[in-house]
Amino acid sequence: RFVRELGVLSLPEAVHKMTGMTAARLGLPAFGRIAAGARADAVLFDPERFADTASFEDPCRYPVGVQAVLVAGRLVLEADKATGERPGIFVCDRTDAPVPIEGSTP
16 A cells, blocks of 8 residues: 555565564564575565455455565475465564563463
8 A cells, every 4th residue: 555555665675674674673583675695585476466355343354466485595485375384483572561460370
């Protein structure tokens, strides 16, 4: 929307905000960029068709316009179908993590 409809961002700027900028904020230098020594994570998408279809009611809907997803160089999604490969890792921003109160249980 911000690229095609509003023209607020160029496509490279939008991709950088969703990849490299996010990885840098999380302190993950091997993520979010294509370079020697970086993780081989990539999304092959059609920029004319790509659109987020998730909503508050259905937050897990796949976007449209994605042809393939590679994680750590392994194909995990192709033509809207999972391949069964699961090379990913869970990443979270620990700077905003709640701090447990002494004596409490989670």
